[in-house]
Amino acid sequence: MTDSLTVRDNRTGVEYDVPIIDGTIRAADIGNIKAADDAPGLAVYDPGFVNTASCRSSITYIDGDKGILEYRGYPIEQLAENSSFLEVAYLLVHGELPAKEQFEHWVHEITYHTFVHENIKGFMQGFRYDAHPMGMLMASVGAMSTFYPDASLIGDPENRRLQIIRMIAKMPTLGAWAFRHAQGKPYVYPDNELSYTGNFLSMLFKMSEPRYAADERIEKALDTLFILHADHEQNASANAVRAVGSTQVDPYSAVAAGVGALYGPLHGGANEAVLRMLKRIGSVENIPAFIEGVKNGNERLMGFGHRVYKNYDPRAKLIKKACDDVFEVTGVNPLLKIARELEKIALEDEYFVKRRLYPNVDFYSGLIYEALQFPPEMFTVLFAIGRTPGWLAQWLELTTDKEQKIARPKQIYTGDRQLTFTPASQRWA
């Protein structure tokens, strides 16, 4: 068997042998296929990059048919069960698990970079009272590039490392302040004696007590949720980070683009939609009528189905487990009963079985976030904090990959050509 593809161009009768490498053919090889010597090369048309690999990556592996997700080769289940978010962040960024001293140093550095410049606080306070926290996060991450102009030196490994630490450290500070802003409460400064997640909870919920002590089970559940969101290979926001990063701009600008992509309802906003749907269903008795509506094509069962997973999303299984821990502290969210019954019915119903529609990461996460007293606008901010090490690992891989170029797709031009311009003074006369 030869690892190549023979393509016959019926316009010319010429045959081409195109090598197959790693299950892909090179778009540049397709570009060599021409109708005439001076004609443009053949291109592929792929809106949404549904079947186009944009990079080689060794960060995250997904097998959607089998429901497998691995970070740097480690199954997500093992990481969620036995690791911590900062250890997973180290793994994603460095490619291997840390030795004890490396981990201690990593945690120390991240802990001591949690403060942001006082001027950032000043401009965050300038947002309107009802500003969406994702808009505030996107703007403040982008603005950080002006506070750290050295971040433009992306060719220097030590500099890249410093910006990565700064960003992982400061993201919870910015996210928590966006939350406090909406509530009209004073911003809380980081407490470096607390854990990463404990400090985040303190910046969110501390009032006048000398030290905010989060319930350990809540701290652990949020840490697990961050792990589950830490990376997901070439999704829309990772692609945005890579596209902007490919211009060799500083990482704050690239990650701000990732936050912007995540803000969109097709990416980070589905858990909010699940919550709205569950509230609308209202009670278990209304589920059959709702399911009928979905099957008749009137609406979608939010939190079900995935572009890549055609099996139970492994993250959904783990989140379901985390639900129990959180509800032990907060009391059971009454919507859980509806969610569980919906899931049970959908997993047995032929419509969903035939289309391989299973719960995805968003089906249960909104229930946890609501139980933790987060308003729906904050759900995506939590996703962004968890995803930051993934974005940075993708950015780092991009900056050190010699094959990468500035992201510049082709188009199929469908407009007019060679029109004759008449000046406005004549057109309007």
Ligand code: CMC
């Ligand atoms: N409820 C009912 N039917 C569905 C659903 C759903 N949630 N999802 C897909 N289908 C049906 C769809 O109508 C189509 O049926 P038919 O073949 O009869 O036309 C078939 O399943 C295939 O659907 P598709 O739209 O071609 O699948 P896709 O891969 O383009 O869409 C999806 C994936 C996630 C956009 C979609 O499943 C969906 O809209 N789900 C609900 C929204 C949601 O939960 N989004 C969160 C995704 S996970 C977040 C993340 O990983 O970042």
